[in-house]
Amino acid sequence: MQLPTDSTKEQGQRLQMVSLLKEMGIHNPTVINAMESVPRHWFMDPGLVSHAYKNKAYPIAAEQTISHPYTVAYQSELINVSEGAKVLEIGTGSGYQTAVLKAMGLAIYTIERQRELFKKTQRLFDQIRLRPKKYILGDGYLGLPEDAPFDAILVTAGAPSLPKDLLRQLKIRGRLVIPIGTDAQVMHRFTRTGEKTFDKEQFGEFRFVPMLKDKN
Numbered sequence: 174m175q176l177p178t179d180s181t182k183e184q185g186q187r188l189q190m191v192s193l194l195k196e197m198g199i200h201n202p203t204v205i206n207a208m209e210s211v212p213r214h215w216f217m218d219p220g221l222v223s224h225a226y227k228n229k230a231y232p233i234a235a236e237q238t239i240s241h242p243y244t245v246a247y248q249s250e251l252i253n254v255s256e257g258a259k260v261l262e263i264g265t266g267s268g269y270q271t272a273v274l275k276a277m278g279l280a281i282y283t284i285e286r287q288r289e290l291f292k293k294t295q296r297l298f299d300q301i302r303l304r305p306k307k308y309i310l311g312d313g314y315l316g317l318p319e320d321a322p323f324d325a326i327l328v329t330a331g332a333p334s335l336p337k338d339l340l341r342q343l344k345i346r347g348r349l350v351i352p353i354g355t356d357a358q359v360m361h362r363f364t365r366t367g368e369k370t371f372d373k374e375q376f377g378e379f380r381f382v383p384m385l386k387d388k389n
């Protein structure tokens with residue numbers, strides 16, 4: 174199968190999008206390079222492709238959304254890992270965040286609970302030859318105990334409360350980046366400081382689709 178196209182116009186729009194992200198405070202060079210290199214329009218519904226480089230969230234399949242580019246970049250910075258780190262993503266969705274994390278040189282494990290979306294994104298991953306270490310249909314509340322511990326866990330859906338299983342799957346000094354809240358969410362970062370101790374930091378307010386239990 175052929176790779177989808179990435180025209181010079183789209184590449185130009187992408188650089189403009191990244192300039193905006195820098196103005197908004199994104200500064201990590203690895204994140205910036207990744208955002209410049211991943212064609213976001215590959216991850217959008219065909220009818221919305223012309224909007225791919227706006228800093229907006231858009232509908233994908235199964236009533237889910239592709240996150241704002243700013244949110245993707247911001248969470249990618251907050252995990253604060255270096256090349257080769259082992260990262261678990263919860264909420265694969267369109268696969269865009271997965272592709273950005275891959276472009277950052279990370280080893281990615283990713284979980285999606287929605288079967289329809291899971292299959293659609295699997296087809297896209299095959300087409301664009303994006304190969305996470307593992308791509309799983311399952312319930313992210315459980316994490317991935319058989320592959321733990323992780324350097325970072327990044328949750329891309331809004332959790333009503335903190336899923337304790339995820340904390341247990343962090344390495345010492347590992348980080349969990351997770352939006353917590355119901356209507357709106359506050360971005361949280363938990364850093365494991367010891368066997369049973371964690372530091373908690375809070376960042377701005379965001380809006381995510383809800384993190385739901387069980388797979389569908």
Ligand code: SAH
Binds near residue numbers: 269384
């Ligand atoms: N990073 C994605 C965000 C998609 S929206 C993107 O930019 O496209 C959040 C995704 O989390 C949705 O696809 C939703 O189905 C998924 N999700 C919600 N609860 C989940 C859970 N418990 N486990 C795994 N995925 C979940």
